[in-house]
Amino acid sequence: MNKYSAGKHQSDAKTAIRSSLYSLQPLIASIDNQVILNEVDYHTHINTLRQQHAALTTIKNEFNNYKEQQQTLITALGRLETQIETKQSQLDKEESELSKLVQLVAKRTEAIEKLRTDRERVFANKEPEAEERRLRDELEQAQIGQTSAQRQLDNAEHTLSQLLDTQRRLSEQLNTVTSTLSSQENTFKSALAASDFADEIDFTKARLPIDERNTLKQQQEHIGYVLKQAQSLLDATQKTLADKQANPLTTDDKETLTQQQSQAQDESNKRIESIGAISQRLKDNEDKKNTQQEQIDAINTQKDKLQVWQQLHKLIGSSDGKKYRTFAQGLTFDLMVTQANTQLQKMSDRYLLARDDNSPLELNVIDNYQGGEIRSTKNLSGGEGFIISLALALGLSQMASQNIRVDSLFLDEGFGTLDEESLDIALDTLTNLQQEGKLIGVISHVQALKDRILTQIKVEKLSGGFSRISGQGCHKVVSEKVS
DSSP: OGGGTSOSOOOHHHHHHHHHHGGGHHHHHHHHHTOOOOHHHHHHHHHHHHHHHHHHHHHHHHHHHHHHHHHHHHHHHHHHHHHHHHHHHHHHHHHHHHHHHHHHHHHHHHHHHHHHHHHHHHHTTSOHHHHHHHHHHHHHHHHHHHHHHHHHHHHHHHHHHHHHHHHHHHHHHHHHHHHHHHHHHHHHHHHHHHSSOSSHHHHHHHSOOHHHHHHHHHHHHHHHHHHHHHHHHHHHHHHHHHHHHHSOSOOOOHHHHHHHHHHHHHHHHHHHHHHHHHHHHHHHHHHHHHHHHHHHHHHHHHHHHHHHHHHHHHHHOSTTOHHHHHHHHHHHHHHHHHHHHHHHHHHOSSEEEEEOSSSTTOEEEEEGGGTSEEEEGGGOOHHHHHHHHHHHHHHHHHHHTTTSOOOEEEEESOGGGOOHHHHHHHHHHHHHHHHTTOEEEEEOOOHHHHHHOSSOEEEEEOGGGOEEEEETTOOOOOOOOOO
């Protein structure tokens, strides 16, 4: 503590240490000289040491806060330096662009002066806007005339194209008709020469009237169509006959077929009688189904009534109240787990407690160092189990403190299974609780606890089944003999 007794930095905690160093001089002298102090003096010194321990803890916390602030400032300084470098780079770039813009403005100014000189030379004293309007009007009139002429040209070209297509089509038709007429004339001349007619006039006089010719032609076409259908039907019938003759259905004679027909008729009658019996059975089954429907309706009614009780059973459980009791206990259990996780976060950021989905009143542990793996509390080591148990005890005390004040906490053993790191975590947690004004009692035989806990009550084993306690606040009671 001497290093905190001097120095330029001032704080309430260091002031408290400096002010109490003088009062500890008798204790230091007694330790150096190996002199035992009386009870009142060493109680006073112990209280002073506790105050200095609290002050040292405050200094430790202040140091951690200053360290975090320093790290934050270093980070902010690095970020500001990066921003300054970025801004400086941007400033250099913008200065370069500004220089280019100045040069461009100079060039544009020179070009504008040149354009102004050329304008004065071309327009002289003329008004540019009036000249622009005049030229624009002339241009619009010219464009209108061009559009009209182009439209007339397009119409004329379209009409010409249609006329050329019509001429070409008519020429092709004329050539076809001329060729057909020439062929038919040659055919007619050949037929006329081979006939008994002297010339075309005799042939024309011998022809029937046009109506009779049309009637005869229609009759001819009808007769030809009917003849064609009759020929098709004949061909199909002949083919079917040939197929039947090639593949006959049976080779039996007429008497055999008659006997087979009689047997088939008897079999058919038996089948009809069997169908009648089956129909009667179906009718009886339908009657029974109608009778059973009433029973089914009654069963469905009972199921509807049962559904209400099943729903109640699902919500609050059976008559023994176990499910409802588990639900109510689960609410308190959730609250305790929340309080325990709050305490557990102060000790270690590795574990979180969670309720088991299959067993509502049992716990699982979420291991954040293993990717959030869910572990059973049965798989925890001794040190892990002690920290979890300590967190649960502290959470339970926080719940109880909502209604009553809990100022004491006693821990019975369990420290012997802890490794050095777990032991430090547990003792730091208990120290913080002590600084909050709670009385912490530890029952243990671990030597590390004896070295770190100042206020102790020792239990020494004597012979004859007796023990003796010693420590602060313990006095020997002398029994008076009765005469």
